[in-house]
Amino acid sequence: xxxxxxxxxxxxxxxxxxxxxxxxxxxxxxxxxxxxxxxxxxxxxxxxxxxxxxxxxxxxxxxxxxxxxxxxxxxxxxxxxxxxxxxxxxxxxxxxxxxxxxxxxxxxxxxxxxxxxxxxxxxxxxxxxxxxxxxxxxxxxxxxxxxxxxxxxxxxxxxxxxxxxxxxxxxxxxxxxxxxxxxxxxxxxxxxxxxxxxxxxxxxxxxxxxxxxxxxxxxxxxxxxxxxxxxxxxxxxxxxxxxxxxxxxxxxx
Amino acid sequence: xxxxxxxxxxxxxxxxxxxxxxxxxxxxxxxxxxxxxxxxxxxxxxxxxxxxxxxxxxxxxxxxxxxxxxxxxxxxxxxxxxxxxxxxxxxxxxxxxxxxxxxxxxxxxxxxxxxxxxxxxxxxxxxxxxxxxxxxxxxxxxxxxxxxxxxxxxxxxxxxxxxxxxxxxxxxxxxxxxxxxxxxxxxxxxxxxxxxxxxxxxxxxxxxxxxxxxxxxxxxxxxxxxxxxxx
Numbered sequence: 040x041x042x043x044x045x046x047x048x049x050x051x052x053x054x055x056x057x058x059x060x061x062x063x064x065x066x067x068x069x070x071x072x073x074x075x076x077x078x079x080x081x082x083x084x085x086x087x088x089x090x091x092x093x094x095x096x097x098x099x100x101x102x103x104x105x106x107x108x109x110x111x112x113x114x115x116x117x118x119x120x121x122x123x124x125x126x127x128x129x130x131x132x133x134x135x136x137x138x139x140x141x142x143x144x145x146x147x148x149x150x151x152x153x154x155x156x157x158x159x160x161x162x163x164x165x166x167x168x169x170x171x172x173x174x175x176x177x178x179x180x181x182x183x184x185x186x187x188x189x190x191x192x193x194x195x196x197x198x199x200x201x202x203x204x205x206x207x208x209x210x211x212x213x214x215x216x217x218x219x220x221x222x223x224x225x226x227x228x229x230x231x232x233x234x235x236x237x238x239x240x241x242x243x244x245x246x247x248x249x250x251x252x253x254x255x256x257x258x259x260x261x262x263x264x265x266x267x268x269x270x271x272x273x274x275x276x277x278x279x280x281x282x283x284x285x286x287x288x289x290x291x292x
Numbered sequence: 293x294x295x296x297x298x299x300x301x302x303x304x305x306x307x308x309x310x311x312x313x314x315x316x317x318x319x320x321x322x323x324x325x326x327x328x329x330x331x332x333x334x335x336x337x338x339x340x341x342x343x344x345x346x347x348x349x350x351x352x353x354x355x356x357x358x359x360x361x362x363x364x365x366x367x368x369x370x371x372x373x374x375x376x377x378x379x380x381x382x383x384x385x386x387x388x389x390x391x392x393x394x395x396x397x398x399x400x401x402x403x404x405x406x407x408x409x410x411x412x413x414x415x416x417x418x419x420x421x422x423x424x425x426x427x428x429x430x431x432x433x434x435x436x437x438x439x440x441x442x443x444x445x446x447x448x449x450x451x452x453x454x455x456x457x458x459x460x461x462x463x464x465x466x467x468x469x470x471x472x473x474x475x476x477x478x479x480x481x482x483x484x485x486x487x488x489x490x491x492x493x494x495x496x497x498x499x500x501x502x503x504x505x506x507x508x509x510x511x512x513x514x515x516x517x518x519x520x521x522x523x
Binding site for chain 2: 084087089108112115116119120122124126127128129138139142143186187190
């Protein structure tokens with residue numbers, strides 16, 4: 040479905056991604072875990088074709104979509120991404136959720152039904168006319184998820200989509216991710232939450248300092264990490280708490 | 293002091309009674325300023341968008357020049373446009389000097405820089421995440437640009453209103469290009485200058501009150517579109 044081949048990225052003079060290669064098969068849920076600054080967000084942005092790679096290629100369904108505006112647009116319209124911070128447009132919830140449909144030229148008559156269904160899906164039925172800027176963080180993230188799912192993407196990219204959300208909203212979003220995954224949608228998610236990665240992903244990639252140090256099934260990674268480095272990372276974090284959350288290195292010295 | 297008080301009362305009477313001369317000058321001022329603003333908008337918004345959405349060598353310098361032109365004295369613009377439109381100038385054949393159309397040209401030249409600069413500032417104020425969201429949701433390059441412009445609509449509307457305010461209240465271009473011809477190119481600012489020098493304080497004050505009132509309304513509208521009434 041989506042494949043990074045030797046993807047490199049340079050930000051602020053430093054190499055953020057050092058030749059990352061990984062692949063998510065159709066219908067698979069792939070989690071990318073790693074400490075803050077390991078390059079997860081940069082990788083997801085490149086997979087979403089928001090930023091061009093500094094080297095290497097991105098293949099979507101076996102086709103190189105790293106270059107060429109038209110190829111990138113067509114590929115991007117088959118995927119959707121939810122960011123850590125939901126950046127909604129200054130408009131109603133309805134206008135936000137229908138955006139992806141409108142830019143694809145979907146008819147107005149079809150849009151109403153699709154938006155209503157998407158909002159039902161995220162538990163915000165009847166919220167169409169509310170202003171997006173008045174929503175709480177959790178509500179905004181649900182709208183962002185509805186906005187991504189309304190186009191029925193083949194690939195869903197999630198960049199820390201449940202970070203900073205209350206447990207109830209996190210659970211609701213996780214349930215939705217589980218459902219779309221079970222329905223056959225390909226999901227690639229970057230997360231700090233190791234419990235979430237273990238629960239939702241078929242395979243897990245551990246990204247450290249811009250490199251995929253290990254890629255395997257969730258059981259392999261968490262139960263027998265293979266290397267001391269990964270074991271220390273996963274095991275160390277696991278001992279810290281039940282939720283398997285990775286503390287943000289930058290927030291607390 | 294009494295003279296000012298009496299002048300103020302007489303000025304209000306002129307406005308309330310819809311004095312034909314006052315109405316004529318006010319309507320002409322509004323038509324010329326609105327036309328200038330409309331034309332300047334069709335020039336400034338695309339230019340501002342082009343500059344904002346494209347990276348090119350010297351972009352910062354271009355923006356600096358535009359910002360410098362904000363404070364260009366109106367008489368300097370008046371002189372420049374006068375030279376261009378005068379008989380011996382490159383556009384003398386158009387016969388625009390001392391006509392309302394010529395005043396529109398002059399005011400357009402005057403307000404395009406400020407409207408362009410404020411358009412760039414408005415677009416720069418839209419968070420990068422808005423562009424990311426639009427593109428990520430499948431917008432083409434141009435659809436994303438329209439989305440960003442839509443997000444900047446309040447600040448861009450403020451730019452248009454400020455341009456209108458500057459066109460309406462300037463005197464240099466109106467005097468030098470229009471010539472202050474009674475019943476033809478005389479507008480609020482040139483009439484105030486003339487009537488004050490003639491000693492008709494009441495008439496000047498009436499026009500001044502109208503000018504300040506329109507400026508106040510424009511200012512309130514700017515604040516309104518930016519989401520605050522009395523800021």
